[in-house]
Amino acid sequence: MTEKLNETQISRRKFLKTTTLTLTGGAVAFGGISVVAFKKDQLQLRPPGALAEELFLASCIKCGQCLQVCPPQVVKLAGISQGFGIGTPYIVPREGACILCSGLPCVLACPTGALDHALSLGKDASMGLAVLTNPDTCLSILGVNDLIYQLKNLQKNKKTSLDQIQLKEILTSLIKRMSENEKKTWQKKFVLKDISENTLMEGVKKIKKMDLQWIINFVSSSGQARTACQVCLDECPIKDEKPIVFLRKTDAETGRDYIYPSVSKTCVGCGVCEQKCPTTIASIKITPRLEWSKNIT
Ligand code: SF4
Numbered sequence: 001m002t003e004k005l006n007e008t009q010i011s012r013r014k015f016l017k018t019t020t021l022t023l024t025g026g027a028v029a030f031g032g033i034s035v036v037a038f039k040k041d042q043l044q045l046r047p048p049g050a051l052a053e054e055l056f057l058a059s060c061i062k063c064g065q066c067l068q069v070c071p072p073q074v075v076k077l078a079g080i081s082q083g084f085g086i087g088t089p090y091i092v093p094r095e096g097a098c099i100l101c102s103g104l105p106c107v108l109a110c111p112t113g114a115l116d117h118a119l120s121l122g123k124d125a126s127m128g129l130a131v132l133t134n135p136d137t138c139l140s141i142l143g144v145n146d147l148i149y150q151l152k153n154l155q156k157n158k159k160t161s162l163d164q165i166q167l168k169e170i171l172t173s174l175i176k177r178m179s180e181n182e183k184k185t186w187q188k189k190f191v192l193k194d195i196s197e198n199t200l201m202e203g204v205k206k207i208k209k210m211d212l213q214w215i216i217n218f219v220s221s222s223g224q225a226r227t228a229c230q231v232c233l234d235e236c237p238i239k240d241e242k243p244i245v246f247l248r249k250t251d252a253e254t255g256r257d258y259i260y261p262s263v264s265k266t267c268v269g270c271g272v273c274e275q276k277c278p279t280t281i282a283s284i285k286i287t288p289r290l291e292w293s294k295n296i297t
């Protein structure tokens with residue numbers, strides 16, 4: 001079955017490669033319109049494999065195939081008001097980042113090679129680079145645990161009912177980080193039948209706003225509370241490539257030690273760190289098309 005699938009994928013790639021040249025030739029004519037509309041100061045994050053911007057605009061035929069096959073549905077098509085390559089695909093990381101999904105279906109689906117068919121692995125995509133644009137709000141530098149920060153924000157919300165979507169996101173991370181003993185404490189508090197992750201997650205439905213203070217105290221006394229935020233690295237789809245390294249520094253004025261996220265050359269600019277960064281305005285942001293140099297962060 002796997003062999004068959006691979007054969008199909010390979011012949012699809014071959015088909016796409018042979019049609020690329022023919023179609024690109026035609027697309028250049030359409031591209032003229034896009035190049036006029038494209039404003040250089042509005043570089044957008046393109047899907048993986050996008051050719052250099054002007055070549056991309058000349059090659060993309062605005063068919064929307066990449067958008068249709070994207071599993072998390074994060075690819076958007078530029079509208080007339082946006083003024084950059086109308087109908088071309090782009091991604092807004094804070095709203096939904098590219099997860100570099102297996103097989104890069106957007107690249108495979110692109111009929112012209114505007115998304116380069118030579119790209120087959122997410123770790124080789126070159127979309128841009130993450131930059132720590134707001135170090136002043138970065139929880140890692142401030143020495144703040146991300147879960148405690150988010151729980152306190154949730155508690156401040158004036159609504160009487162809890163934001164269930166946000167709560168579920170926070171508790172999914174919390175449950176993954178709990179020790180066995182912490183799971184047992186949680187099981188007892190919310191009267192759950194066992195400590196499997198599924199059961200602990202089911203228990204989320206029982207949580208009321210008045211339970212938040214208990215949860216904040218629970219996290220504050222847990223082992224992981226001593227760890228400042230590292231969400232950008234933890235959530236990165238290619239974290240094994242070490243695209244972010246946490247480095248230690250000492251504040252010259254206060255003498256306080258802290259760690260900070262330093263982006264390395266293996267970052268491909270997918271945007272997941274920007275999407276998941278828990279601060280109100282993302283502390284880390286993607287600069288599309290930026291190439292790595294040692295001086296970025
Ligand atoms: S790699 Fe996957 S998630 Fe990223 S844009 Fe392509 S289809 Fe969407």
Ligand code: SF4
Pocket residue numbers: 132137138139140141146229230231232233261273276277278279282283284
């Ligand atoms: S996700 Fe990264 S950049 Fe954002 S607050 Fe946490 S450590 Fe800082």
Ligand code: SF4
Pocket residue numbers: 129130232235236237238243244266267268269270271272273274286
């Ligand atoms: S650090 Fe990781 S999550 Fe952030 S843009 Fe780079 S590759 Fe994507």
